[in-house]
Amino acid sequence: MREKKDKEATDSLSLALKNRFLPNLEYLLQGSILDTAVEHLMHRLKGLCDNVDTSPETFHDLEVCMSLRQPNSPQPLLLLRVRRALGRDAPFQLRYLGQPEVDMRRPTLVRSCMDCACTNGILDFLSEMGFRLEFEYIAKGYMFRKGRMKITVSKLIKIVPGKQQDMANEPISQSYIVELSVVAPTGQENVGEEMRVFAEQLKPLVQLEKIDYKRLTNIP
Secondary structure (H helix, E strand, C coil): CHHHHHHHHHHHHHHHHHCCCCCEEEEEEEEEEEHHHHHHHHHHHHHHCCCCCCCCEEEEEEEEEEEECCCCCCCCCEEEEEEEECCCCCCEEEEEECCCECCCCCCCEEEEEEEEEECCCHHHHHHHCCCEEEEEEEEEEEEEEECCEEEEEEEEEECCCCCCHHHCCEECCCEEEEEEEEEEECCCCHHHHHHHHHHHCCCCCCCCECCCHHHHHCCC
16 A cells, blocks of 8 residues: 555656646856865955855755655656754755756756755655665855855865764865855746856856756766
């Protein structure tokens, strides 16, 4: 009986994803900057973004990616991300991200998304539903805002087996990930142009662009 219910839930979820029953889209541009140049970028962002007289918001989060797979299928049916703040009391955040759409006519990458706050039992709940761990990492950095745009400057850190999460201190690279994003209802195509104009103001410190990850994974 449980297997039948799980299959019905999986089929319903698959149908919803194919038909994009999600109201919001995330518009995204990404880039990276070396550790040695990140202070210059921080000064530029402080001058361009809102609340220039205050320090940028900081974050120190653990992000876990969980996957749901159908039997004998190499590709996951669904990926969900769970993020929780380290060192402070805050709700866990559950996020769904759809497949990115790379349209040459658009200045940004676009993907469907959904975010919600949840309790600290979310990982156990997902495991009970059949989800399995894909990967996890720690993101530590700064967040700026410019109107409805969000800009994050993040250092990605490995989680070292056998160490406490707050002791993991092995950066994945010698650079920071820079992301410019807006979450907006479907149909607001002018968002991309706003982001393109803002990204131009960050050159030549960082080149923000739409990255086609499918194309990258197909490079031999």
